[in-house]
Amino acid sequence: MQPYSGSPANQAVYRAVAKPGDKIMGMPVTDGGHLTHGWKVSFSGMDYVQVPYGTNPETGKIDMDRVREIALRERPKLIWAGTSAYPLKLDYAAFAEIAKEIDAYLVADISHINALVIAGVHPDPVPYCDIVTSTSHKMLRGPRAGFIMSKIEDRYQQKYFPTSKFNLAQRIDRAVFPGLQGGPHMHAIAAMASAFAYAKTDEFKEYGRQIVKNARALVSAIIEKGYAVASGGTDTHLVVLDFRKEEFTGKDVSQALAKCGIIANFNMVPGDQRKPSVTSGVRLGTPSLTSLGMKENDMLKVADWIDQVCKNVHDIDKVAPRIRGEIAEYLKGFEIPGIRPKLI
Ligand SMILES: Cc1ncc(COP(=O)(O)O)c(C=O)c1O
Known part of the structure; x- marks a missing residue:
């Protein structure tokens, strides 16, 4: 150790x-x-x-x-x-x-x-x-x-x-x-x-199981919105958005997401033709959201924000304050474990 x-x-x-x-x-x-x-x-x-x-x-x-x-x-x-x-x-x-x-x-x-x-x-x-x-x-x-x-x-x-x-x-x-x-x-x-x-606690093991359930729910919601995910899905906490067929890049989306308060890194995806400094992918993980207490239903909301960001990726400053505000409002229903009072 x-x-x-x-x-x-x-x-x-x-x-x-x-x-x-x-x-x-x-x-x-x-x-x-x-x-x-x-x-x-x-x-x-x-x-x-x-x-x-x-x-x-x-x-x-x-x-x-x-x-x-x-x-x-x-x-x-x-x-x-x-x-x-x-x-x-x-x-x-x-x-x-x-x-x-x-x-x-x-x-x-x-x-x-x-x-x-x-x-x-x-x-x-x-x-x-x-x-x-x-x-x-x-x-x-x-x-x-x-x-x-x-x-x-x-x-x-x-x-x-x-x-x-x-x-x-x-x-x-x-x-x-x-x-x-x-x-x-x-x-x-x-x-x-x-x-x-x-x-070692049951609570932690439940958290581990929920991480995967949330990632799978996020994958389904993202696919439902018409986007692709790398490797065909997820068995873990990771959801890698695959924008190889889109005109926007992983970098475009990760920067736009950050303006809205969603932190994710741009990432290469299998078969990527774009450079590592641009990429066709965005890597998302569910552990933090799961730690806040989010469940599968909440992933629909997350997918919705991601969709809005992708649709407005080249004009993000127009919509970022609204999306940021919506996220801040939504987060009022969740707490960071061990930190009081409620987030925000
Ligand atoms: C698989 C894997 N191994 C090792 C590391 C390195 O960890 P650290 O950043 O603590 O040096 C990371 C973290 O980024 C990782 O993803």
């Missing part, structure tokens, strides 16, 4: 199982992966060689046969199963079979989906992976920090670390301290413990 955040947690994993210059397999940021899974502008892409796997541009899904093909050809030492902008479930069992075939470490990064795993609405990576990393902010609602879970013994000790007297868990501990960090941030660790205690 000592990593200062998600990226340092992932950095410790590299230090524990790989050497600079090793091949590692991860999803490019443009396909929904995270920077630390080997993207070139991050330490992970500078110090290690990324073997990329992505989504099928037609289906928007990860094709596990293709992942296997690339893995057998390139033989990376570490495989990341984890995403930041992919709305569907990950098949850890299939990743594990591939990793076993090539003697690679399998690491799940569940930063984005930890509450869904806890709630039982997303597969649990623990039985399949050597290591699992996560942030404790995002949907876990804890402090900005990171944590790492691992098997104690290293199944590849003889092959990759024959002279080391440390097992996998010890190498990870040592990679965090003294390898990468100094003193522990006890305030963050205490806050993480409190978040973990809350995550």
Whole structure:
């Protein structure tokens, strides 16, 4: 529980199982992966060689046969199963079979989906992976920090670390301290413990289930309004709007949404022909709205505002004050957990 955040947690994993210059397999940021899974502008892409796997541009899904093909050809030492902008479930069992075939470490990064795993609405990576990393902010609602879970013994000790007297868990501990960090941030660790205690409650599990119900309701409402969503839908908290067929871009919409009080980032979608600085997608997530107590019906309202923003995207200043006002009024019916009095 000592990593200062998600990226340092992932950095410790590299230090524990790989050497600079090793091949590692991860999803490019443009396909929904995270920077630390080997993207070139991050330490992970500078110090290690990324073997990329992505989504099928037609289906928007990860094709596990293709992942296997690339893995057998390139033989990376570490495989990341984890995403930041992919709305569907990950098949850890299939990743594990591939990793076993090539003697690679399998690491799940569940930063984005930890509450869904806890709630039982997303597969649990623990039985399949050597290591699992996560942030404790995002949907876990804890402090900005990171944590790492691992098997104690290293199944590849003889092959990759024959002279080391440390097992996998010890190498990870040592990679965090003294390898990468100094003193522990006890305030963050205490806050993480409190978040973990809350995550064990039925209330939290209900929250995890509702996140997915809300995301599915939002997808249906968005499709009903005539828009497309990436990957054909969602199994998680994410809804990625797909504007490849629209004349406006992801950037246009995310900036217009922000003017109306809806914060969402523009994002590449599978098969995107636009540049990463423009994109054809917008990434939305339901954890915050779910934390406010919103349910499926409320997603109809959210979809309606998004529709109004898209329809007025090039003339947003004319409608933004009205939409902002409507949202502020609507939010009076909801509370931020732990914060009183009522929002607004
Ligand atoms: C999948 C994934 N891993 C790691 C991180 C990195 O977390 P942090 O921003 O705490 O370094 C993020 C967050 O953006 C993420 O989405």
